[in-house]
Amino acid sequence: MPWELLDHQADIGLQATGETLEQALADGVRGMLSLMVDPDTVTHQVTWEVRASGNDPGSLFVDLLNSVLATKDIHNAFFHDIVIDAVEQIGDDWRVSCRLFGEPINLKRHEVDSDVKAATYGGLRVEHDERGWLLRCLLDL
């Protein structure tokens, strides 16, 4: 499983893995989106560009998740999928740019689940070895 949800008494843990950082970031976003609505019920009508930054891969991951949440609220939209276009690193300045594919929320058609308030640094973990990347954080529900 490229992403997995982890038990926590109050909120929920999110863990994503990938051969590349781009894959792990994308699957982390997919895992978070799955909490809110079934992505298969969301069509690709609109594309939104999203950027995020951090001072290491962990804070980059958290900022990307939070940027996706902000895009959801500002455009009142759900997303079907994400594509990571680029991850750049200059020293300890990490940046990611991506595109979200989705549509405006339609409560007659979209069966909503839990909203995610924020991605946090709680339980933040980053592992990187020859097999790839593991990213983990706690989502505030």
Next chain:
Amino acid sequence: MTGKHITINRTDAYRFEIPKSGAMNVPARIYTDQAGIDELTGNAGEWSALQQLVNVACLPGIQKAALAMADIHPGYGFPIGGIGAFDPDDGVISVAGVGFDINCGVRTLRTMLTRDEIAGKEDRLADKLMEHVPAGLGSTGELRLNEQEINRVLEQGASYAVGLGYGTPDDLGFIESGGKLHGADPSKVSKTAKQRQIQQVGTLGSGNHYVEVQYVDEIFDQEAASAYGLQQGQVTIMLHTGSRALGHQIGTDYLKTLEQASKTYNIPILERELVCAPINSPEGRDYYSAVMAGANCAFANRQVLTHLIREAFEDALGTPAEDIETLYEIAHNTVKFEDHDVDGAMKNLLVHRKGATRAFGPGRPEIPPRYMHIGQPVLVGGTMGTSSYILRGTDYGMDETFGSALHGAGRAMSRRAARKQYPAKSVVHRMKQLGITVRAHGKHAISEESPGAYKDIEAVINAMHGSGIVQKVARLKPLVCLKG
């Protein structure tokens, strides 16, 4: 750092202490019963509430002790049910001490109705609440504000909503801090935060946010109940929500600011989510001004929702709006400057309450005059199938916990486990057998918020009452529950 090897001493029937050791600047104290401690130590896995409390005790400038109430459970950074008070000169301000849902809180409304008067009309009332109160992920409010108007919400809080015709000025006198915190600066709140809020003013949200119609099941303290305007069998309403997306974005923005500040000011951090800034630093002052703005947004949100609840009652039962009064509103994700006794002298402190409420004892000037001789009402939300409580603050609580108490039952089970163990259909059926009508927007909300997913509210309340920090006034039982 799993919390498995933490020493805990029982110092009183309902008071436990983790002695100061290692990097701790103060001891840590937990107000609960032995079963509560056994549960905490038994659950000391990766997400340990005890370890989180010890980490808070290590923060610079913390006063007296890091505190936790009987509803303590793991959070992020601070445990939920956690309190930390800091010296303004050498202390810190922390995002985790407030949380992302800034000023999330509870308002209780008392009605002129009795339980008998709404018997048989619960379904109609539930349907009208669903119709009038925007709730659940993706719902939007009827009030659309531009950025300039959002700025006024952030400065004026609940009074801005009253000015627009949502509720009455009488409501304001019964909201913590009058529904408006001073020191709010909208310029310290990002454009993204304001944009996220444009469609969310006057919305309930999801997760554990709810509107619940209740009745007074039992009165424990007649004098206090009379002062609070409560009688047995009376219908009350409890509203639980917060600052919505604007508050979430303030937390997100300042998590980054305070992470940098922790490095700039060489503050030792035991968990990354505990990032903080000196209270008297530009970063700390900016965050405080933004939090005050976020808090005012939550006050305004609950004020708008109070109006919508009154509309739903009028629509469903013909109840006039003036027959539904605000008993009190308190918040449980806050940071505020307050005067407290430290070693015999009054001192102005910055008090963080994460999943904990203010619970001031009699005589404090912050309490509405009508309640001042009794102490502040403390509103404790339970679950859709058990009880909620109204308590009162005490002098002992002022000395022990900076006038703070618990905020709810406290979760005992993860949301995923609750989904598996409590299918929604069987929960709704069980609630119906108990005479409780439930409605929900989120497809797993009923399972996740099932009574079995929470601690036993009776045990939690008895521990807090037994500790003397708060005293029981009335128990409320649910009749109709609307979940986000």
